[in-house]
Amino acid sequence: MESVFEIIAEPNRRAILGLLVSSQQSVGEIERRLRMPQPTVSKHLRVLREAGFVESQVDAQRRLYRLRPEPLQEVDAWLAPFRRFWSVHVDALERHLDRMEEPTPIKKNKRRKGEDR
Amino acid sequence: MESVFEIIAEPNRRAILGLLVSSQQSVGEIERRLRMPQPTVSKHLRVLREAGFVESQVDAQRRLYRLRPEPLQEVDAWLAPFRRFWSVHVDALERHLDRMEEPTPIKKNKRRKGEDR
DNA sequence: CACGTATATGCTTTTATAGGTATATAATGT
DNA sequence: ACATTATATACCTATAAAAGCATATACGTG
Numbered sequence: 528m529e530s531v532f533e534i535i536a537e538p539n540r541r542a543i544l545g546l547l548v549s550s551q552q553s554v555g556e557i558e559r560r561l562r563m564p565q566p567t568v569s570k571h572l573r574v575l576r577e578a579g580f581v582e583s584q585v586d587a588q589r590r591l592y593r594l595r596p597e598p599l600q601e602v603d604a605w606l607a608p609f610r611r612f613w614s615v616h617v618d619a620l621e622r623h624l625d626r627m628e629e630p631t632p633i634k635k636n637k638r639r640k641g642e643d644r
Numbered sequence: 645m646e647s648v649f650e651i652i653a654e655p656n657r658r659a660i661l662g663l664l665v666s667s668q669q670s671v672g673e674i675e676r677r678l679r680m681p682q683p684t685v686s687k688h689l690r691v692l693r694e695a696g697f698v699e700s701q702v703d704a705q706r707r708l709y710r711l712r713p714e715p716l717q718e719v720d721a722w723l724a725p726f727r728r729f730w731s732v733h734v735d736a737l738e739r740h741l742d743r744m745e746e747p748t749p750i751k752k753n754k755r756r757k758g759e760d761r
Numbered sequence: 762c763a764c765g766t767a768t769a770t771g772c773t774t775t776t777a778t779a780g781g782t783a784t785a786t787a788a789t790g791t
Numbered sequence: 792a793c794a795t796t797a798t799a800t801a802c803c804t805a806t807a808a809a810a811g812c813a814t815a816t817a818c819g820t821g
Contacts, residue, residue, distance in 0.1 A: 645777090645778085654778090654779080656779090681780085681781080681782095683780085683781080683782085683783095684779085684780070684781090687779080687780090688779095702788095704788065704789070705787070705788045705789070706788095
C-alpha cells in the first residue's frame with residue numbers, strides 16, 4: 528500500500544476519515560457509528576496510521592484516533608493542475624453557450640461513426 | 645471498479661491523466677511518452693473512459709483521448725470538509741508556535757507509554 | 762489475582778485487478 | 792486484394808488486499 532491514493536480507495540477507510548473530521552473518536556465509537564466489526568476497524572486504522580492519515584492517543588484502555596492533515600493535502604496538491612484545467616473548460620463552455628444565444632441557424636449533425644459521447 | 649477513488653489509485657492511470665491535462669493525445673503518443681506497452685495503455689484508457697475521466701474522438705486509425713472534468717471534481721468535492729479541518733489546524737499550530745516565543749519554562753516530557761508519534 | 766472491557770493481531774479464504782502475450786478489428790494506402 | 796499502422800480485446804497468471812473468525816495483549820477494577 529504505497530500511495531495515499533490506494534489508502535483512500537477503500538470505502539470503509541474514507542468513512543472513518545469522514546467521521547474523524549469532526550472530532551477524535553475511540554475505536555469503539557467508530558465501530559458503533561459505522562456498524563463495522565471491531566477487527567475491521569482496527570485493521571483499517573492501522574493502515575491509516577502507518578500512512579500518516581491519523582494518529583492515536585492512549586486513554587486508559589481506549590485509543591483515541593484523530594486526523595492528520597498531510598496525506599490529504601498531498602491528494603489536494605495532486606488535483607491542482609486539473610483544477611486549472613476545468614476552470615478553463617468552464618470558461619470555454621460559457622463562451623460556447625453565449626454563442627448559442629445568437630440567432631441560431633440550425634446545424635447538421637456532424638458526429639462521426641465510432642465516436643463516443 | 646465502482647468509485648473514482650479506485651480509478652485514480654492506479655499509478656499508470658494517474659500518469660495518463662497527468663499527460664492529458666495539457667492536451668489531448670493519441671494512444672500511440674501516450675504509449676511512447678509513458679513508455680508503457682500498448683495493451684496496458686488501451687486497458688487503462690478503457691477504465692478511464694468507462695468511468696468518465698476521458699473521452700475519445702476518432703481521427704482516422706487513431707483515437708484521440710482528452711480529459712473530462714467531472715470525476716476529478718468529485719474527488720475535489722470529497723476533500724472539501726478536510727480542507728476546512730486543516731485550515732483550522734494550521735491556525736492552531738500558529739497560535740501554539742506564538743506561545744513558544746514566550747520566556748520558555750522548561751517542560752517535563754509528558755508522553756505516555758504506548759502513545760505513538 | 763481474576764475478570765471485564767477495549768483494542769490489536771494472526772491465520773485462512775476469497776476476490777479483484779494488473780500485467781504479459783497473442784490475436785482480433787479497423788482504417789489507410791498501393 | 793494485400794500490407795501496414797493503430798488500437799482493442801481475450802486469455803492466463805500472479806499478487807495483493809479485504810473479510811471473517813479466533814485469539815492475544817493491555818488496562819482497570821473489585
